[in-house]
Amino acid sequence: MGxxxxxGPRIATWIPYAWLIIFFLAPFLIVFKISLSEPTLAVxxxxxVFESLADIWVKIGALSFANYTWLAEDALxxxxxxxxLWIAFVSTILAFLIGYPxxxxxxxxxxGLRPILLMMVILPFWTSFLxxxxxxxxILKPEGLLNQFLFFVGVIDQxxxxxxxxxxxxxxxxxxxxxxxxxxxxxxLERMDETLLEAAADLGSTPLKTFWxxxxxxxxxxxxxxxxxxxxxxxxxxxxxxxxxxxxxxxIGRTLWNEFFFNRDWPVASxxxxxxxxxxxxxxxxxxxxxxxxxxxx
Amino acid sequence: MKAALGAVRRSFQPxxxxxxxxxxxxxxxxxxxxxxxxxxxxxxxxxxxxxxALLGPSGCGKTTLLRMLAGFETPSEGDILLEDKPLAGVPxxxxxxxxxxxxxxxxPHMSVEANVAFGLKQDKLPKSxxxxxxxxxxxxxxxxxxxxxxxxxxxxxQRQRVALARAIAKRPKVLLxxxxxxxxxxxxREETQFELINLQExxxxxxxxxxxxxxxxxxxxxxxxxxxxxxxVQVASPAEIYERPKSRYVADFIGSVNIFEAEVDNVTPERIxxxxxxxxDVACDADIAAAKGxxxxxxxxPEKVRISHxxxxxxxxxxxxxxxxxxAYFGDMTLFNVRLDSGRIVRASAMNAARIVEQPITxxxxxxxxxxxxxxxxxxx
Ligand SMILES: Nc1ncnc2c1ncn2[C@@H]1O[C@H](COP(=O)(O)OP(=O)(O)OP(=O)(O)O)[C@@H](O)[C@H]1O
Ligand SMILES: [Mg+2]
Numbered sequence: 001m002g003x004x005x006x007x008g009p010r011i012a013t014w015i016p017y018a019w020l021i022i023f024f025l026a027p028f029l030i031v032f033k034i035s036l037s038e039p040t041l042a043v044x045x046x047x048x049v050f051e052s053l054a055d056i057w058v059k060i061g062a063l064s065f066a067n068y069t070w071l072a073e074d075a076l077x078x079x080x081x082x083x084x085l086w087i088a089f090v091s092t093i094l095a096f097l098i099g100y101p102x103x104x105x106x107x108x109x110x111x112g113l114r115p116i117l118l119m120m121v122i123l124p125f126w127t128s129f130l131x132x133x134x135x136x137x138x139i140l141k142p143e144g145l146l147n148q149f150l151f152f153v154g155v156i157d158q159x160x161x162x163x164x165x166x167x168x169x170x171x172x173x174x175x176x177x178x179x180x181x182x183x184x185x186x187x188x189l190e191r192m193d194e195t196l197l198e199a200a201a202d203l204g205s206t207p208l209k210t211f212w213x214x215x216x217x218x219x220x221x222x223x224x225x226x227x228x229x230x231x232x233x234x235x236x237x238x239x240x241x242x243x244x245x246x247x248x249x250x251x252i253g254r255t256l257w258n259e260f261f262f263n264r265d266w267p268v269a270s271x272x273x274x275x276x277x278x279x280x281x282x283x284x285x286x287x288x289x290x291x292x293x294x295x296x297x298x
Numbered sequence: 299m300k301a302a303l304g305a306v307r308r309s310f311q312p313x314x315x316x317x318x319x320x321x322x323x324x325x326x327x328x329x330x331x332x333x334x335x336x337x338x339x340x341x342x343x344x345x346x347x348x349x350x351a352l353l354g355p356s357g358c359g360k361t362t363l364l365r366m367l368a369g370f371e372t373p374s375e376g377d378i379l380l381e382d383k384p385l386a387g388v389p390x391x392x393x394x395x396x397x398x399x400x401x402x403x404x405x406p407h408m409s410v411e412a413n414v415a416f417g418l419k420q421d422k423l424p425k426s427x428x429x430x431x432x433x434x435x436x437x438x439x440x441x442x443x444x445x446x447x448x449x450x451x452x453x454x455x456q457r458q459r460v461a462l463a464r465a466i467a468k469r470p471k472v473l474l475x476x477x478x479x480x481x482x483x484x485x486x487r488e489e490t491q492f493e494l495i496n497l498q499e500x501x502x503x504x505x506x507x508x509x510x511x512x513x514x515x516x517x518x519x520x521x522x523x524x525x526x527x528x529x530x531v532q533v534a535s536p537a538e539i540y541e542r543p544k545s546r547y548v549a550d551f552i553g554s555v556n557i558f559e560a561e562v563d564n565v566t567p568e569r570i571x572x573x574x575x576x577x578x579d580v581a582c583d584a585d586i587a588a589a590k591g592x593x594x595x596x597x598x599x600p601e602k603v604r605i606s607h608x609x610x611x612x613x614x615x616x617x618x619x620x621x622x623x624x625x626a627y628f629g630d631m632t633l634f635n636v637r638l639d640s641g642r643i644v645r646a647s648a649m650n651a652a653r654i655v656e657q658p659i660t661x662x663x664x665x666x667x668x669x670x671x672x673x674x675x676x677x678x679x
Contacts, residue, residue: 193401195399195401195403196405198370198390198403199397199403199404199405200391200405201369201389201391202393202395202396202397203416203420203464203468204392204417204468205416205420206391207391214405217407
């Protein structure tokens with residue numbers, strides 16, 4: 001702390017903090033405040049928690065956590081959280097299983113080919129996310145491309161019902177978030193020193209053993225980063241379950257939407273959002289710990 | 299150069315024995331990277347328990363030769379044999395060869411201990427034996443106190459020692475060392491050189507060591523291969539390389555040398571007579587086939603050139619006069635740079651055996667340089 005810094009670097013270090021305060025902490029506090037209020041039929045549709053500064057001490061003792069107890073009591077919310085976490089978890093695993101070989105193949109491709117492969121991974125971002133999800137409806141619906149193809153090949157004689165099921169949601173999430181898995185994996189695999197693989201082979205390790213003993217452990221930071229980048233947005237995903245999922249698909253993003261726009265119960269919706277955030281802090285903390293430990297040990 | 303030729307450790311000369319079978323054979327090996335020829339049709343035989351050094355300037359193909367032996371590069375042409383069995387098609391993990399990498403290639407996510415144990419684990423040795431062997435080699439390289447550290451918590455020299463420990467832990471038939479001691483300080487380097495020689499003798503390993511430190515090659519190796527642009531230009535014992543280089547390149551690469559261009563005057567059974575372009579005549583013990591009139595080179599090392607004020611008895615031959623141009627005093631010896639009348643600078647060194655020199659030779663003195671008939675060599679190339 002005693003170290004003196006010139007003004008330039010000090011401002012530079014404050015920019016990210018300022019960004020976080022303005023665009024993250026402030027909205028968070030606003031949402032948190034709403035979540036503690038009572039719903040009213042007004043614009044905005046919630047009763048203010050504090051009217052004036054003098055009011056604060058009076059009100060603070062009587063703050064209403066009713067919206068949170070409400071969430072805990074209603075099985076619907078708990079189920080929605082549970083099922084969101086589960087769907088996100090399974091999607092993350094699937095994205096990892098598909099993404100790792102892709103990233104590995106890219107990292108081991110001839111040097112000149114790698115930028116092209118990288119381009120192909122990023123290319124879908126050039127099209128609107130919404131359009132790409134709509135496109136999946138066209139592929140997955142009963143008379144869609146997939147069923148037509150399977151008919152043509154002769155694998156099925158009844159159309160598969162994929163659209164409006166959880167399977168469609170998994171497909172949608174894995175498809176949409178795969179680049180977020182592939183890119184950090186690729187970065188960590190590409191950075192790896194190839195003489196390490198030679199050293200392992202030289203010491204008698206077969207290529208498969210080398211993968212598990214050297215390549216995979218060294219790609220773990222990429223695995224964690226990729227998993228978080230898929231898991232966190234997937235938990236709160238709204239568009240994919242809404243467009244591809246069915247009535248059985250219970251996800252917290254949809255619940256949130258319903259509370260805000262159908263029930264117009266902003267306080268409960270805010271509480272849902274706050275709890276979601278709290279839930280997501282857990283994997284982030286785990287990730288940060290793992291990373292810190294890894295940095296310590298290297 | 300004041301490097302010792304290395305104590306003659308043993309009379310080990312399987313290469314001189316026509317019945318001896320080589321342990322490692324490079325047979326007409328060429329390695330091309332695209333258009334670039336890194337190793338050019340080379341044949342080399344290395345014998346069991348030999349300490350063989352590959353010596354040469356940067357980029358001459360030393361590492362490439364090692365990598366082909368370890369199995370990381372496939373020869374574009376030719377064969378590599380180990381105990382008469384071709385190695386082609388044998389993947390690196392099945393070759394009884396361990397390599398210490400120039401870049402060390404330590405596993406960053408494993409402790410020093412785990413790095414050293416890695417090779418032993420692949421052999422599925424019992425845990426207790428792995429522990430013992432790891433402790434042994436770590437002690438050997440004086441790294442036992444660092445067993446729990448990760449490679450990036452070590453200094454360059456410490457990393458190098460771990461890499462060495464990892465390579466020797468498996469006691470391979472052949473140990474390939476790519477510049478193993480470059481990052482060590484002088485004292486530790488000498489100690490480790492000694493340990494390596496010990497290790498080789500106790501375990502009976504065959505060592506192929508890459509270095510561009512000629513002193514290291516001279517002190518450690520049984521034989522040295524001097525390389526130049528993908529070719530091995532001479533393979534011989536350190537003493538032979540130093541005393542009887544085959545070409546100007548070898549003579550110049552190892553130690554310091556005076557080289558004169560000359561024309562062959564006369565060849566007798568015992569002597570070869572030369573007239574140098576610097577205007578003096580040379581008579582040299584002949585061990586080379588040269589024809590009268592041919593252009594050759596005469597090489598003589600500074601420590602074999604005598605320097606005196608008085609003209610030698612037979613001043614017409616193996617002697618030349620000049621002016622002292624520069625003097626470098628090294629304590630144990632003094633190096634004189636003498637300028638001949640032709641303008642060429644010749645180096646002569648004198649041991650400082652006595653503390654007071656009676657007739658000190660000093661700057662701008664007119665002096666005579668002379669040498670005996672067996673002091674120099676005639677080079678055809
Ligand atoms: N994979 C490769 N692709 C293209 N050229 C290569 C490759 N590996 C080596 N070379 C070239 O082959 C030549 C010999 O390389 P090598 O690594 O064997 O040199 P070296 O004798 O070990 O040099 P140093 O003493 O600097 O380590 C160099 O000119 C190098 O640029
Ligand atoms: Mg090299």
